[in-house]
Amino acid sequence: GQNIDQPTEMTATEGAIVQINCTYQTSGFNGLFWYQQHAGEAPTFLSYNVLDGLEEKGRFSSFLSRSKGYSYLLLKELQMKDSASYLCAVFLLSGTDKLIFGTGTRLQVFP
């Protein structure tokens, strides 16, 4: 079966750094997406990792280790507007074109 694990909730302080982890066990793997979703809104794309390593995009970075079935999203210089759910999603092998989402990590940023 397909299994994606993320912590349910995290809290952090404005200006700090937070790391949101995601582990996955899937039959077939083609890449990993991170999405941000504010309450009641649509998810918005943050990053897509296919190869091992760190991808940096402004205040957000995403890391992938395919051999360990592990990814993390790193958020730096946290702002209040970063309070949202962060969804990890695994893209399965081509031919199925399925994107399997984790249940998301709800991040609360406090002043």
Next chain:
Amino acid sequence: DSGVTQTPKHLITATGQRVTLRCSPRSGDLSVYWYQQSLDQGLQFLIQYYNGEERAKGNILERFSAQQFPDLHSELNLSSLELGDSALYFCASSVDSPYEQYFGPGTRLTVT
């Protein structure tokens, strides 16, 4: 604004009824995906269409069906509705797989 539109925004209906949700993808995107998001649940992939053809199926119930039309807009039909079908239904589009998906604002369905 992602460029993906969904109608209606809200829908309230009774058990046993049938509804149709509509999605227009971003200009140039050939793939359309449908997702269901219930309270306290993650996004559940339902089905994907690519250029009019069904490409992938997820946890879509037999009571649900979808199609993508020649102009690339898509419709999700939900029939014999049950209370448990109350959820946010998102449509997303992408140029192709596995490119980033752009999500529409969603349709909130309430079954009473």
